[in-house]
Every structure is written in C-alpha cells, then in structure tokens.
Amino acid sequence: SDEIHTKWAGKTVHFAKETDSTNEWCKRMSKEGAEHGTLAVAEFQSAGKGRLGRRWTAPEGSSVMMSILLRPEFEPQYASMLTLVMGLSVAQAVKELDVEVSIKWPNDVVVSRKKICGILTEMGLENGKIREVIIGIGINVNLEEIQDDLKDKATSLYLETGKKYDRNRVIGLIMEKFEKNYEKFVKTCDLSLMLDDYNAMLANRSQPVRILDKLNPYEGIAIGIDREGELLVKVSDGAIRKVCSGEVSVRGL
Ligand code: BTN
Numbered sequence: 001s002d003e004i005h006t007k008w009a010g011k012t013v014h015f016a017k018e019t020d021s022t023n024e025w026c027k028r029m030s031k032e033g034a035e036h037g038t039l040a041v042a043e044f045q046s047a048g049k050g051r052l053g054r055r056w057t058a059p060e061g062s063s064v065m066m067s068i069l070l071r072p073e074f075e076p077q078y079a080s081m082l083t084l085v086m087g088l089s090v091a092q093a094v095k096e097l098d099v100e101v102s103i104k105w106p107n108d109v110v111v112s113r114k115k116i117c118g119i120l121t122e123m124g125l126e127n128g129k130i131r132e133v134i135i136g137i138g139i140n141v142n143l144e145e146i147q148d149d150l151k152d153k154a155t156s157l158y159l160e161t162g163k164k165y166d167r168n169r170v171i172g173l174i175m176e177k178f179e180k181n182y183e184k185f186v187k188t189c190d191l192s193l194m195l196d197d198y199n200a201m202l203a204n205r206s207q208p209v210r211i212l213d214k215l216n217p218y219e220g221i222a223i224g225i226d227r228e229g230e231l232l233v234k235v236s237d238g239a240i241r242k243v244c245s246g247e248v249s250v251r252g253l
Pocket of ligand 1: 020021022024050054066117119
C-alpha cells in the first residue's frame with residue numbers, strides 16, 4: 001500500500017468488507033504460509049473476539065479492526081509482552097493525530113480516562129516453537145455512539161475531538177510505530193529499549209493507585225513499568241512491589 005511506509009509491517013494488506021474475526025482470518029492465512037507482517041483489515045466482523053472469551057462488536061465502517069501476523073524467532077515465553085508493544089504503538093499513533101492519549105497499564109489505550117482500543121494477542125505453537133503470533137486491534141475511530149452499558153468506560157476519537165479520521169492513515173501510523181518498537185523488542189526480548197517511551201504515556205504515573213488484587217488489595221504510587229512489563233508500585237513503607245499483568249487491575253484514586 002502507498003499509505004504505509006514500513007519494511008514489513010503491513011506490507012501485504014488484505015481488506016474485507018466482512019469476516020468472522022480478523023484474528024481467525026490471520027490464523028487461516030498463517031496455515032497457508034502467509035509471511036511475517038501480513039495485515040488483515042475488515043469493515044465488519046460477524047464474530048469479533050475480545051479478551052477473556054468476550055465478544056467484540058462494532059458497527060460497520062466506524063472502527064479500525066485489524067490483525068497482524070508475526071513470525072518471531074524468540075521463545076514462546078516472551079510473546080505476551082507484544083501486547084504492551086502494540087499498546088504503546090497505538091498510543092504513539094494516536095498522539096501523532098494530536099489527541100491527548102495515555103496507556104492504562106497493561107494495555108488499554110485511553111483518552112479522557114475512557115478506553116478507545118482493545119488488543120487481543122494469540123499465539124500458535126508447533127513442537128514447542130512459535131508458529132505464529134497474531135495481534136488483533138480494535139480502535140474506536142469514527143464511532144458516533146457508544147452502547148449504553150459502556151458509556152462511562154469507552155469512547156472514540158470522534159467523540160473526543162469532534163473530528164473524523166482517515167482510517168487508512170490510522171492504520172499506516174500504527175504499522176510504522178509498531179515496526180520500530182517490534183525491532184527494538186526483538187533485540188533484547190524485553191521492553192528495555194522502549195521503557196521511557198512507555199512510561200511517558202503511562203496513565204496515573206507518580207500518582208496514587210489501588211491494586212485490585214482479589215486476595216490482597218493495596219494502595220501505592222505507580223512508578224512505571226520495568227523491562228518485563230510489570231508495573232512498579234511504591235507502597236507506604238517505601239518498598240517497591242511488582243504487579244504482574246493478567247492477575248489484577250489498577251485504578252486511579
Ligand atoms: C479486548 O477485549 O479489549 C480486546 C478486543 C480486541 C478486538 C479486536 S478487533 C480486531 C481483532 N479481531 C478480533 O476478533 N478481535 C480483535
């Protein structure tokens with residue numbers, strides 16, 4: 001595409017009016033040998049998937065729904081950090097559109113404290129090695145209305161700025177940011193080369209947060225993430241606790 005200035009991320013783009021889920025579509029293309037960086041974009045998903053087995057729905061044409069197929073050579077244990085790499089990339093792309101954006105650790109991209117983007121990363125293994133990693137991204141770009149039960153949790157770029165955005169530009173920007181961040185990531189298999197970038201966009205940084213750990217909730221000051229992608233929280237006795245993603249959620253106070 002002439003919109004995307006990258007070496008491999010989104011060099012091959014497949015567009016569809018409708019598919020079941022762009023993640024599933026990428027999985028099928030992976031079986032047929034599609035190459036690293038292949039991107040699938042759909043106007044509508046009949047079976048969009050969210051995290052934790054939830055469904056993800058969006059009206060036709062208002063969001064960017066896409067998935068990128070990756071064929072990393074690193075060990076499977078590192079793959080989950082790619083969700084943070086993509087979250088950072090989406091946030092950087094949105095910032096380039098002059099929207100004030102931050103990252104609610106681990107991977108919600110938020111504007112005015114409301115979510116504008118969801119990310120679903122899936123990995124396929126073969127003989128203990130990574131066959132593919134698929135990162136699916138749904139961004140509320142030109143969405144004019146949020147469904148009632150999500151109104152205080154979700155928003156769109158249009159609802160926040162009153163402007164409509166060229167979705168291909170959004171896609172191109174994300175691919176450019178992601179390619180750069182991914183190449184940093186594979187050098188070290190951790191986030192050390194993008195820590196400052198990530199922490200600069202971290203919501204609630206240096207502010208009090210509550211860690212909603214089911215068994216043992218606590219409060220502290222969010223300091224930033226470390227190279228493994230854990231959130232560092234300073235608690236009242238001065239100790240630093242590491243919060244693992246997936247286990248808990250964080251709330252600003
Ligand atoms: C979340 O629960 O926050 C993650 C939502 C991920 C949605 C995107 S839309 C494009 C891709 N295809 C899917 O079926 N899901 C992801």
